[in-house]
Amino acid sequence: MKFPSPTQTRSQPSPRQGKAEAPQKNWKQFFRKTIVLVLVISLAIHILFLLAFGSVAIFKGSIPKLPFVSQEIAADTVPEAPAPPMEESPATEEVATSDPFAKEVPAESAPEESAAALDMLTTVSGANWAPAIPKNIPVSEAGVVGGTGKGSGTGTGTTKGMGGPISGKQLFGVTLKARKLGVVVSINKGAQNSGRLPAIFAEVFKEFPDSPVFLTNGGGMRDWDVVEEEFNKKVEENNKRKKAGEPYDKFLGKDIKRPEVGRFNTGAALDWIVIKGFKPDPEYVGLKEKHPELFDDLRKRPNVWFISSNKEADGAYLAFADLIKKGVEAIYWYNQFDRPMEGKVADELAQKIGEAKIEILVQNQGTRMQGREWLEKVGAKYVK
Numbered sequence: 614m615k616f617p618s619p620t621q622t623r624s625q626p627s628p629r630q631g632k633a634e635a636p637q638k639n640w641k642q643f644f645r646k647t648i649v650l651v652l653v654i655s656l657a658i659h660i661l662f663l664l665a666f667g668s669v670a671i672f673k674g675s676i677p678k679l680p681f682v683s684q685e686i687a688a689d690t691v692p693e694a695p696a697p698p699m700e701e702s703p704a705t706e707e708v709a710t711s712d713p714f715a716k717e718v719p720a721e722s723a724p725e726e727s728a729a730a731l732d733m734l735t736t737v738s739g740a741n742w743a744p745a746i747p748k749n750i751p752v753s754e755a756g757v758v759g760g761t762g763k764g765s766g767t768g769t770g771t772t773k774g775m776g777g778p779i780s781g782k783q784l785f786g787v788t789l790k791a792r793k794l795g796v797v798v799s800i801n802k803g804a805q806n807s808g809r810l811p812a813i814f815a816e817v818f819k820e821f822p823d824s825p826v827f828l829t830n831g832g833g834m835r836d837w838d839v840v841e842e843e844f845n846k847k848v849e850e851n852n853k854r855k856k857a858g859e860p861y862d863k864f865l866g867k868d869i870k871r872p873e874v875g876r877f878n879t880g881a882a883l884d885w886i887v888i889k890g891f892k893p894d895p896e897y898v899g900l901k902e903k904h905p906e907l908f909d910d911l912r913k914r915p916n917v918w919f920i921s922s923n924k925e926a927d928g929a930y931l932a933f934a935d936l937i938k939k940g941v942e943a944i945y946w947y948n949q950f951d952r953p954m955e956g957k958v959a960d961e962l963a964q965k966i967g968e969a970k971i972e973i974l975v976q977n978q979g980t981r982m983q984g985r986e987w988l989e990k991v992g993a994k995y996v997k
Contacts, residue, residue, distance in 0.1 A: 782820045784945060784974060785996040791942030791972055794821040797932045798947045799829045800887050801924060804978055805903045806896065813947055813976075814907060825939055826911070828877060828919040830887050833927030833952025834959040834987070837871055840927050844869040864893065870921065872928025874935060877917040885919060930958045937965055943972035946993075950977055954984030963990040 782789055796817055804810055817824060847865070854861040875881050882888055883901075888908075890899030901908045911917050918935070920928050929948070936944055944966075966973065973993040 784820055785816060785976065787974060787994055787996055789943050789972060789974070793941050793943075794824045795936035795939065795941035795944045796821075796824050796826040797829060797832075797929065797936070797944060798826065799832050799929075799949055799978065800900050801830050801949065802887075802891075802894075802897045803949055804947070805887075805898075805900055807978065809978075810900075810904055811907050814910070817945060823916065825936060825941070826877075826914070826917045827874075827932035827936065828887075828911070828917065829929050829932060829948075830885070830920070830922070831924035831927070831952050832929045832946070832948035832950060832954075832984075833924075834930040834954040834956070834962065834984070835927040836956040836958050837928075839956060840925070841869060841871075844925060869923065869926060872920050872922040872926045872931055874918055874931050875921055877919045878912050878915070881921070882912075882919055885921060886923060924952070927952055930962050933962050933966070937969060937971065941971065943974060945974045945976070947976045947978065949979050949981065950983050951979070951981045952983060954987040959987055963987060966991045 784794070794817070798804070798810070798813065800810060814826075817826075845868075848867060851861050851865050886899075888899050888901050890902065891897040918932070920931050922928060933944065967990070971991075973988070973991045974996060975988060975993045976996050
């Protein structure tokens with residue numbers, strides 16, 4: 614009996630093992646090959662490039678952009694914007710800015726058949742791509758078509774030419790240019806007994822319902838130092854006649870009060886002699902009793918004032934001075950004109966009236982007419 618050699622035993626599988634197992638692949642040796650290394654490195658480089666450029670493309674739209682601000686940025690030169698395509702490219706002409714204080718020169722009238730010539734407008738920024746604009750249209754420094762207006766645009770439309778009436782309102786038959794009227798009315802004994810006061814105020818308030826009104830006792834205008842000195846001499850002479858047993862004025866006061874402006878709806882007006890009257894004189898009952906309806910109407914109005922003191926104080930200038938401050942354009946004056954109008958205050962007042970170009974409308978209560986020279990200075994108009 615022969616036993617198998619060791620060699621035979623190793624090479625021949627035993628019947629129990631069955632088929633031989635397949636040999637395993639060696640990956641380490643596979644990747645060490647040159648061609649495999651080149652392919653792997655090339656692939657890695659491509660992947661890196663794709664990652665780099667792909668991220669830029671993806672995040673490019675999310676990068677915030679700063680807004681471009683073109684206002685108030687100084688630049689040495691401003692590039693001209695390209696002109697839009699046009700059929701004909703007219704020559705660019707620089708438009709000179711007109712002087713706002715220069716007199717306007719009327720443009721030559723073009724024939725009706727031909728249309729106005731158009732030209733390109735050069736803007737202040739230097740660009741000449743603005744649409745075509747007629748040459749005869751002025752352009753302001755800011756580039757606004759039409760230039761700068763020189764008129765106020767506040768006309769009332771009631772006048773046809775220079776110097777024509779503005780308001781066109783009539784007062785006692787006289788057409789006034791003024792839109793704001795001031796009123797000065799002497800309501801002394803003669804005016805009250807004439808019975809004309811209610812009709813006068815009705816006419817005034819019909820055309821100028823909000824007119825400021827000044828009530829006076831007489832209409833003289835003199836410097837206060839002159840008035841005071843004259844009154845003191847009068848009192849002294851009256852006292853001498855009284856001591857000598859001669860006829861004298863029993864109602865002449867010891868002094869005279871300086872005239873002041875006060876509101877007519879206050880209690881001070883009730884003590885004014887032309888309101889309460891002069892009891893020793895039965896014909897001088899006062900405005901409150903003589904014309905109660907007019908008295909109540911004037912007391913209700915907020916823009917009625919009075920000049921205190923008596924007739925000899927000659928303080929009517931205070932009413933005119935206050936009306937000038939209130940900006941009136943005309944003054945209606947109803948007065949007896951039996952007191953002088955002279956001195957510094959009268960001259961200064963006449964000058965202010967002339968400078969302000971205030972219309973003076975005068976209506977006389979009686980037949981006397983003192984102060985003609987002053988009325989001529991202010992260009993007074995007379996009404997009946």
